[in-house]
Amino acid sequence: MTKIYFLAILVSIYFLSAMSSCQSGEDIKTAQYAVNGQKIYINHCKNCHGEKGEGLGLLYPPLTDVDFLTKNRERLSCIIRNGLNEEITVAGKTFHTIMPANETLTDIDIAYVLTYITTNFGKQDKIFSLEEVQQDLINCK
Amino acid sequence: MVNLFHIRASVVLALAALGISSCQSNTATLPIYGQREPVEKIVDGKTITDTLYHTIPAFKFLNQDSIYITDKNYDNKVYIANFFFTHCPSICPTMNRNLLKVYEQYKDSDQVYFLSHSIDFKYDQPHVLKEYAHKLGVSNDHWNFVTGSKADIYGIANQYLVYTAEDKNAPGGYDHQGYLVLIDKQKRIRGAYDGTNDEQVAKLQKELAILLQEK
Numbered sequence: 001m002t003k004i005y006f007l008a009i010l011v012s013i014y015f016l017s018a019m020s021s022c023q024s025g026e027d028i029k030t031a032q033y034a035v036n037g038q039k040i041y042i043n044h045c046k047n048c049h050g051e052k053g054e055g056l057g058l059l060y061p062p063l064t065d066v067d068f069l070t071k072n073r074e075r076l077s078c079i080i081r082n083g084l085n086e087e088i089t090v091a092g093k094t095f096h097t098i099m100p101a102n103e104t105l106t107d108i109d110i111a112y113v114l115t116y117i118t119t120n121f122g123k124q125d126k127i128f129s130l131e132e133v134q135q136d137l138i139n140c141k
Numbered sequence: 142m143v144n145l146f147h148i149r150a151s152v153v154l155a156l157a158a159l160g161i162s163s164c165q166s167n168t169a170t171l172p173i174y175g176q177r178e179p180v181e182k183i184v185d186g187k188t189i190t191d192t193l194y195h196t197i198p199a200f201k202f203l204n205q206d207s208i209y210i211t212d213k214n215y216d217n218k219v220y221i222a223n224f225f226f227t228h229c230p231s232i233c234p235t236m237n238r239n240l241l242k243v244y245e246q247y248k249d250s251d252q253v254y255f256l257s258h259s260i261d262f263k264y265d266q267p268h269v270l271k272e273y274a275h276k277l278g279v280s281n282d283h284w285n286f287v288t289g290s291k292a293d294i295y296g297i298a299n300q301y302l303v304y305t306a307e308d309k310n311a312p313g314g315y316d317h318q319g320y321l322v323l324i325d326k327q328k329r330i331r332g333a334y335d336g337t338n339d340e341q342v343a344k345l346q347k348e349l350a351i352l353l354q355e356k
């Protein structure tokens with residue numbers, strides 16, 4: 001009898017805790033984007049930028065510089081689509097190597113991977129929506 | 142009585158097993174890779190059979206300082222060789238990121254050296270390799286980045302048992318394997334590890350330490 005009582009308490013604790021950690025709709029969407037983005041990151045970016053976005057020496061810049069990511073937010077979509085070949089300063093160091101274009105990534109792929117980078121490495125919580133990416137891509141130089 | 146005998150027997154067996162395993166960890170040796178052939182030779186008037194192992198043949202390549210590097214630079218040295226190219230978008234960054242870890246561990250040691258061959262004989266001239274080495278974080282001459290003719294580089298890759306090819310369908314235009322090949326003081330291949338796989342790289346670090354114990 002006491003056993004059943006104990007079990008009931010355990011079950012209700014479980015449900016209570018599950019409810020309190022329940023996320024808002026927006027959070028869930030961000031999390032979904034980030035999960036999809038992680039797959040893209042592993043296949044297309046990890047080799048150069050590293051598993052944790054740590055970069056490599058002065059060859060490949062880290063993706064953990066929140067300042068850079070925030071200031072250049074509107075440029076990020078274009079960098080991923082078209083690559084980059086100019087002198088940039090990231091995390092206090094100067095880089096100038098070639099990042100190749102990613103022509104096979106679709107607009108939504110870019111939204112996924114940027115959400116993954118900015119929320120995981122960049123410690124932000126704002127999603128990159130498809131609309132934002134498409135708007136930014138129109139303005140690529 | 143029978144029972145006691147069993148217990149004793151198993152204790153003896155266990156002790157023996159312990160002895161064997163601890164003995165192994167002391168004298169563990171790495172395998173020797175590649176083709177081998179028996180040769181007969183005469184020592185003190187008696188004919189004995191010896192084994193000839195595959196060894197890395199003589200080579201001569203230009204390094205990042207435009208200095209010729211030959212097999213002589215590696216006489217009596219343990220070294221790790223690989224094949225890459227500087228603008229490689231696929232496996233090379235991970236492979237060299239991992240090799241850099243090993244380099245940082247041993248860069249001040251006079252026992253372990255590093256030799257990266259560029260398979261992009263068109264683009265990776267010494268000054269390109271120099272800039273690459275610097276940006277990667279290589280700070281001394283224990284790690285050479287070399288270039289040579291297509292025939293020489295691809296030929297030596299075969300000797301290290303690493304596949305390389307020009308392939309316009311591969312990312313960056315070259316197809317190759319990301320092996321880190323461990324060479325002993327007699328220029329024999331003692332291990333090949335996938336440089337893109339963390340576990341394999343950890344194995345390389347472990348086995349390199351074992352190889353360094355060999356006389």
